[in-house]
Amino acid sequence: MPKQTFFNLAENKREKLLKAFLMEFSTKSFEDASISAVVKKLGIAKGSIYQYFEDKMDLFFYLKQHCEQVKQSYAKHIKREDYEDFWQFLRALYQEGIKYDMERPLESNFLFALVNQQHSPTMRQFYIEWQQKALDMFTQMIAYEVKIGHFRQDLPPKSMAYVLVTLTTKIGDYMTVTMDVDIQKKLFSGEPILAHNSGKTLLQAVDEHIMILKRAFSKP
């Protein structure tokens, strides 16, 4: 947990701080991210950071939690029962993701990078936890679709959920490969990734994924 001092800070100072560190952690691995480099760029003393946070991990963890929480608040009002099938629901979830990305690109990019960070045991642990949560959620949803007879019954919901989550996670790569979006550049410049071209690129990618998965999952 950050120290009280951090929360006493003037809001614009706090935001500048967070932005700078979001950038650093979006473009480097946790180990390579350098507090020294960031404070230099910000023009403040390194000691200050340690008035706000216990250590590097405390800072990182705060960023992670904060971003996840905000993102969650975007997604949580999207409900399956408001859509006539799973795929429209899924599409709507993505659309919220785009909104989050447009409004808070740095945070969105940070989370995006986090999911692709896997080396160093600590980061891998974060990834595994995140994946597990996503898997549980989608496994449950898919089991429901199976139950109501929309999805095939000859495969474990968990396996289907895995395929879905994996492709979802890697959708940035998909955009890079099939649609020439330079994600690495966007991470470094702080531009929105998912919202590239007002989100149209992502939605096209999503629609192609749905075209594939629909056939793969639905009842024959």
Added chain:
Amino acid sequence: MPKQTFFNLAENKREKLLKAFLMEFSTKSFEDASISAVVKKLGIAKGSIYQYFEDKMDLFFYLKQHCEQVKQSYAKHIKREDYEDFWQFLRALYQEGIKYDMERPLESNFLFALVNQQHSPTMRQFYIEWQQKALDMFTQMIAYEVKIGHFRQDLPPKSMAYVLVTLTTKIGDYMTVTMDVDIQKKLFSGEPILAHNSGKTLLQAVDEHIMILKRAFSKP
């Protein structure tokens, strides 16, 4: 390129060296991998390494090339025309992968880890190159399946190839998630990953993937 000195080394010494570094690079990122730590474990002087290689990258690159080359030699005699459909062919490719994994677990694990290394621009570059090669190969193959009327025609082969390659790349994760294989542990202990349970686990994963992709890709 390694220096001549390296190739003059007694074979068992060279192999011990390679094994130790394969281990290090399988369990750490390139940046975090420590030459100092490995030489300490090997009980040799750090200077020696620099008699063999130009620098850290030279060493890494040699390992990468060497492993890729050997692995290629396993796969290259598997030909599409010897199988009656794409999926049997794909399965056979995996079976060669298992063989390689059983015979050279450290090398196999190194390549496995390499593909999951993405932060640090250099490693990302390697990954992108690798992915590009795999994509090109499968795009071509899929285009062929489309042409002979086995696969659907309403999706770009490149998109289908992407889905295939992504799931293929992440099959280790699939095993972890749906079959309780602790891959991280295996990396650290140097046990074969893909050949876990004589490869049966992997083949089951492959078969489940095929069950999904067959429907997704084939003509309606």
Added chain:
DNA sequence: AAATATGATGACTGGGCGGTCATTCTTACT
């Protein structure tokens, strides 16, 4: 105006790293 509390500072510590190189040791050939 004085006293107190809070925030800001940056020199410093200890540690790890990749990489160097003058020196010593080993081997093999004359």
Added chain:
DNA sequence: AGTAAGAATGACCGCCCAGTCATCATATTT
């Protein structure tokens, strides 16, 4: 046995890092 070439060594360099802390600056309360 003597010599020359190749291999092995490890102290050392320069660099960068996370984290510390005594000191100073500023704001708030009395």
